[in-house]
Amino acid sequence: MKLLFWVLVLALFFFVLGFKRGRPDRPSASPASPARPAGPPPATPVEPEPEAMVRCTACGMHFPASDALPGRGGQFCSAEHRASFEARLG
Numbered sequence: 001m002k003l004l005f006w007v008l009v010l011a012l013f014f015f016v017l018g019f020k021r022g023r024p025d026r027p028s029a030s031p032a033s034p035a036r037p038a039g040p041p042p043a044t045p046v047e048p049e050p051e052a053m054v055r056c057t058a059c060g061m062h063f064p065a066s067d068a069l070p071g072r073g074g075q076f077c078s079a080e081h082r083a084s085f086e087a088r089l090g
């Protein structure tokens with residue numbers, strides 16, 4: 001019975017060895033892939049940036065810079081926020 005055990009161990013050993021050696025050597029990660037033609041990088045959809053966004057110092061809301069109300073301490077989304085923030089400043 002011991003012989004059968006060792007035969008099985010050896011069979012398993014050679015099976016694993018053969019499996020590792022018999023693995024096809026596929027060039028899966030070749031640096032120069034012929035599928036992709038050389039050229040400019042793929043054009044990413046360019047988002048039109050219409051306006052810079054600023055953050056309201058009082059509430060943290062983002063809004064177009066053209067709507068910003070400059071005040072003490074930063075930009076504000078509304079006169080109310082500017083007034084309340086400046087009131088908190090003292």
Ligand SMILES: [Zn+2]
Binds near residue numbers: 056078
């Ligand atoms: Zn605000």
